[in-house]
Amino acid sequence: MAEVSKKIAGTITIPQSLISRIANVAVLEKEFQSTLQKGATEILEVVFGGGFSLAASDIHVEPGENGAKIRFRLDGMLQEVLSLGKETYSTFLSRIKLIAGLKLNITDRPQDGRFSILIGPSSIEIRVSTLPSEYGESIVMRILNPKSLISLKELGLREDLLKIFARELKKPNGMIIATGPTGSGKTTTLYAFLKEIQKPEIKIITIEDPIEYHLSNISQTQVAPEKGYNFASGLKSIVRQDPDVILVGEIRDLETANISLQAALTGHLVLSTLHTNDASGTIARLANLGAKLADIGPAINLAIAQRLVRKICKKCAGKEKISPATLAKIKQTLKGLPKTVNRPKFGPSTMILKSSGCKDCNFTGYKGRVGLYEAFLVNDQMEKFILENPSTAALKGKAIKQGGMATIAQDGAIKVLEGITTLEEVERVAGQE
Numbered sequence: 001m002a003e004v005s006k007k008i009a010g011t012i013t014i015p016q017s018l019i020s021r022i023a024n025v026a027v028l029e030k031e032f033q034s035t036l037q038k039g040a041t042e043i044l045e046v047v048f049g050g051g052f053s054l055a056a057s058d059i060h061v062e063p064g065e066n067g068a069k070i071r072f073r074l075d076g077m078l079q080e081v082l083s084l085g086k087e088t089y090s091t092f093l094s095r096i097k098l099i100a101g102l103k104l105n106i107t108d109r110p111q112d113g114r115f116s117i118l119i120g121p122s123s124i125e126i127r128v129s130t131l132p133s134e135y136g137e138s139i140v141m142r143i144l145n146p147k148s149l150i151s152l153k154e155l156g157l158r159e160d161l162l163k164i165f166a167r168e169l170k171k172p173n174g175m176i177i178a179t180g181p182t183g184s185g186k187t188t189t190l191y192a193f194l195k196e197i198q199k200p201e202i203k204i205i206t207i208e209d210p211i212e213y214h215l216s217n218i219s220q221t222q223v224a225p226e227k228g229y230n231f232a233s234g235l236k237s238i239v240r241q242d243p244d245v246i247l248v249g250e251i252r253d254l255e256t257a258n259i260s261l262q263a264a265l266t267g268h269l270v271l272s273t274l275h276t277n278d279a280s281g282t283i284a285r286l287a288n289l290g291a292k293l294a295d296i297g298p299a300i301n302l303a304i305a306q307r308l309v310r311k312i313c314k315k316c317a318g319k320e321k322i323s324p325a326t327l328a329k330i331k332q333t334l335k336g337l338p339k340t341v342n343r344p345k346f347g348p349s350t351m352i353l354k355s356s357g358c359k360d361c362n363f364t365g366y367k368g369r370v371g372l373y374e375a376f377l378v379n380d381q382m383e384k385f386i387l388e389n390p391s392t393a394a395l396k397g398k399a400i401k402q403g404g405m406a407t408i409a410q411d412g413a414i415k416v417l418e419g420i421t422t423l424e425e426v427e428r429v430a431g432q433e
Helices: 016-021 025-035 040-053 086-099 159-169 186-197 231-239 254-265 281-289 293-299 324-333 380-386 392-401 408-417 423-430
Strands: 011-013 056-064 067-074 077-085 111-119 122-133 136-144 174-179 204-208 219-222 245-248 269-274 300-312 318-321 351-354 366-377
Touching (some): 011 040, 016 025, 016 040, 086 111, 086 136, 159 300, 174 254, 231 254, 245 254, 254 281, 281 300, 293 300, 293 380, 366 392, 380 392
Parallel strands (some): 011 111, 204 245, 245 269
Antiparallel strands (some): 067 077, 111 122, 122 136, 300 366
């Protein structure tokens, strides 16, 4: 007999037994079909049970002419998993809006809300966004699962990068910036940093938009632009709270950039994110916002660029001899790799893993993701070079030649040789060098 769901306003409870049963998309479809004659709450349980079991980061409900389709974002890629009829979609939407605290009668403009899901002793927050579309309201639900937060050692860093990151995190002041596009894992990296440095004797304050994960023993604050509380005004208050470490969710404007730089120059360790294509582009981005080069160089300790690639599913992966084309591409990519980076031995007879596909990975050939990184260190020489206002290309060249920086593409090529991912996946995410 199925376990009974406990109904609380703003919260639903999902039985652990349901999540354990849903091992793949095929099982999810069977569970879903068996609940269609039941209520919206039961359907919701199955959808989220499948989302948790399959490790989805987002659930998309997209209405069409004859109903709606549900897609899960699995390892960064959207995959269609279920379909809803018109009536089922309507009741499903109403139920989501009700528990997320959204207004049922508003259908012509976007709304944002949240609710919680209880699984045993764990509480997982769901961030909900609705958007009017041609055939109804589109829903995207972000799953903020605390289990996705990992430690520094679990990020997938090369040994040389792990040592650099650990060393820079021990510094009492300066700025560490994580860069990359949306969905590249910047928040995960910064939270891993916080977990690494968190101690009873230091005070850590974050300002975020929004707070995605609640961390114990850390003061977290969320911006509220409609009330005049933004990153800049929040930072001014935070600095007066005597913090040792400050996490700024994102640097978006000159005022936030200047306050962050000054905090880094006056005895605080500042962690933040920025949207740039590569690590060396951090300097140009801050300068474009209007920050002074004389402040940028001395304040920044480390700029990191990252991307996420899917890992080969270990249950169905096969081995194959490296093709001449792949060998040539990897040779070209690793040309000029700094001597400080361990280069795996490879040649015409090298065996690499290939993705196949099985039930465990939903026939994609990939399961889980890992980061590709490059790290731009600002030492005394680099600080002087920054004052000359060099181009991003010149900064990148100097970081590689004198700073020992391996690029994102080179990190990806190494992970291909190590049997972690495929060259196709690296090229999809990082392009070709």
